[in-house]
Amino acid sequence: MDIIGWLKLFGLAVQLFNQTEMNNQTIVHYQLDTTNSQLFHTVSGLPSLSIQVQQTNTNELLTTYVLLPWQDLYEPKTTNGDAVQQALSKQFYTVMEFALVYCTFEKSNLSDEQKSILDKYKKFFIKLFDIDNNNTIIRHSDGITSPQGLQIISKKEYPFYEVQDIAVPGSKTKTSAKKSRSIKGKMVQRNFIPDYGAIKSEWKSYGNPINDKCILKKQREIVALFESALLECLTNPKINRKMIYENALIDLDEIFNTCTSKTNFTTNFGKDLLKRLLSPNEPGLRELFEDNPFSGYQPKRTPDISSDYMPSVDKYFKSIPSAKLTYLCKLFSQFKKYRTLAKRNPGKWVDGNMILGARPKEYEPSLEELILAEIGERINQIILNNSSDSIAAFISARKCKPGKIQFKKFTFTHSDVMGSGRFFYVDRIEETHLKLIE
Numbered sequence: 001m002d003i004i005g006w007l008k009l010f011g012l013a014v015q016l017f018n019q020t021e022m023n024n025q026t027i028v029h030y031q032l033d034t035t036n037s038q039l040f041h042t043v044s045g046l047p048s049l050s051i052q053v054q055q056t057n058t059n060e061l062l063t064t065y066v067l068l069p070w071q072d073l074y075e076p077k078t079t080n081g082d083a084v085q086q087a088l089s090k091q092f093y094t095v096m097e098f099a100l101v102y103c104t105f106e107k108s109n110l111s112d113e114q115k116s117i118l119d120k121y122k123k124f125f126i127k128l129f130d131i132d133n134n135n136t137i138i139r140h141s142d143g144i145t146s147p148q149g150l151q152i153i154s155k156k157e158y159p160f161y162e163v164q165d166i167a168v169p170g171s172k173t174k175t176s177a178k179k180s181r182s183i184k185g186k187m188v189q190r191n192f193i194p195d196y197g198a199i200k201s202e203w204k205s206y207g208n209p210i211n212d213k214c215i216l217k218k219q220r221e222i223v224a225l226f227e228s229a230l231l232e233c234l235t236n237p238k239i240n241r242k243m244i245y246e247n248a249l250i251d252l253d254e255i256f257n258t259c260t261s262k263t264n265f266t267t268n269f270g271k272d273l274l275k276r277l278l279s280p281n282e283p284g285l286r287e288l289f290e291d292n293p294f295s296g297y298q299p300k301r302t303p304d305i306s307s308d309y310m311p312s313v314d315k316y317f318k319s320i321p322s323a324k325l326t327y328l329c330k331l332f333s334q335f336k337k338y339r340t341l342a343k344r345n346p347g348k349w350v351d352g353n354m355i356l357g358a359r360p361k362e363y364e365p366s367l368e369e370l371i372l373a374e375i376g377e378r379i380n381q382i383i384l385n386n387s388s389d390s391i392a393a394f395i396s397a398r399k400c401k402p403g404k405i406q407f408k409k410f411t412f413t414h415s416d417v418m419g420s421g422r423f424f425y426v427d428r429i430e431e432t433h434l435k436l437i438e
Contacts, residue, residue: 001208001216003069004032005223006098007049010067010128012230013277014051017124019237025117026062027054033066040073040203049099053121055114062118063106065125066090067099070187073203093125094134095161095187097210097273097355100203101129128276133417134159138357153193159354160209161187168194184351184360185209209354214259215269221255222270226277233278245278268421269355300422304412306370309424313370320374323381325390329400331382335375336403342368347408356423357415363426365410376407380434405434 011030018028032047049067054060093101107114126132137156144152151167162183183206192200210216229248233241252270307314320334321327347365352358365373379402383391395402413427 001098001210002219002223003046003098005220005227007032007047007067007069009223009226009230009277010098011049011051012227012234013128014053014124016230016233016278017121017128018053019234021120021124022117024056025113026121027056028052029054040068041076042071042073044069044071046071053117055117060107060114061105062110062114063121064104065093066102066104068102069099070095070205070208071203072205073100075200075202094129094131095158096129096134097160097208100161100187101125101131130276157186159357160185161189163189163191165191165193168192185211185354186360210269211351211353212269214256218255218259222252225251225255226274229274230277241278245274248274300414300416304414304424304427306374306410306412308414309365309410309412309426310367310370313367313374316367316371317374320371320378323378323385325382325386325394328379328382328391328394329398331375331379332400332402335372335379335405335407338368338372338375339407342366342372342407344368352425356417358423358425363429365408365426369408370410372407373409376405376432376434377409379405380432383434407432 008030014030015028018026029052031050033050034045034047046069048069051065051067053062053064055062091103091106093103095101106118110118135158137158139157140155142154144155150164153165153167154163155165156163185208186206188204188206190202190204192202215222225248229244232244233239249271252274253267256267256270307317321330323331345366345368347363347369349361349363352360352362354360409430409432410426411428411430412424414422414424416422
């Protein structure tokens with residue numbers, strides 16, 4: 001990842017917000033910094049991005065935010081009292097696509113004017129860092145023993161990170177914790193909680209969540225395009241920013257169109273990030289940052305089914321006989337046909353796109369597997385609605401042999417991702433064997 005290029009975009013975005021929204025009340029300084037050892041100890045050497053907001057008329061520093069690239073991070077090893085105090089006072093905000101976000105300083109004894117200034121910046125940072133979405137809990141479980149034997153008191157999973165509270169016997173403040181191979185594309189915070197004594201924390205990186213081949217291949221061009229759009233807005237404050245946004249999207253499409261691996265995620269990722277960076281303040285784009293930009297959103301209240309996951313299956317399902325005893329032989333015949341086709345074209349496990357609510361690994365069933373599962377379910381409905389004697393008599397009279405009725409039964413789930421849409425995934429796979437027909 002061109003992490004320096006991505007991080008600089010966020011520094012420019014804060015400068016743009018300051019220039020267009022703050023009426024000369026503040027000055028923004030941002031710089032790449034490798035001296036944040038008082039925050040965390042790391043061996044990667046990756047620079048962080050420090051963003052400072054200073055009040056213009058008093059020259060007072062109001063707040064400092066630090067963006068730390070994804071990497072393994074440990075609590076600082078220092079005896080410096082000021083450094084320790086700063087480390088303890090740091091406030092975690094979120095983990096986004098490129099970095100962990102911390103507020104490392106906020107002035108105390110704020111005047112009313114300073115409170116108003118900081119309130120504006122905090123509301124902006126919520127949108128810039130997509131905090132509401134990134135801090136939404138996906139899964140929460142308690143009382144787990146990890147494959148490494150750790151006693152996990154609580155585990156909370158978010159789009160880009162996971163927080164584990166781990167019990168440590170006695171007064172030890174930390175135990176060795178090997179990385180889990182089952183976690184991918186997340187930062188994991190481990191809080192080691194002894195029976196008595198201080199809690200120690202660390203962050204472990206399990207690879208960046210952006211695994212889109214097109215974005216990784218074209219990231220320097222994307223960064224250059226976004227940087228150019230931001231600089232043009234900074235250079236010409238009165239420029240029509242809606243035009244800048246729309247022109248950048250056209251150029252972005254041209255970049256993506258050169259990729260053979262372009263997906264909906266590729267395009268949505270670019271559009272969403274550009275919205276966040278431009279922080280538009282004119283009526284033509286203001287709706288992108290309204291408190292409720294998704295007022296037309298409607299939650300899905302019906303069960304997630306095969307046709308949600310793959311709409312094209314509907315036309316095949318219509319040709320399958322209904323779940324009535326009189327159609328049982330026809331269902332047997334179709335089951336045998338699609339059992340063969342499913343073996344020839346099985347589904348596959350793929351890397352999940354966790355930005356869009358997926359798990360690290362997702363199973364993608366084939367069309368044939370979904371059709372086979374539907375036929376199997378209709379046969380199962382006949383078994384449930386008829387006695388075994390009547391089924392046996394029907395099979396004997398029609399002389400149709402069912403063969404082995406075994407298939408994968410799928411249940412589905414979905415994830416609603418603000419700004420991107422609704423995405424369906426396989427939730428569970430159950431190997432089903434109908435033993436009542438012999």
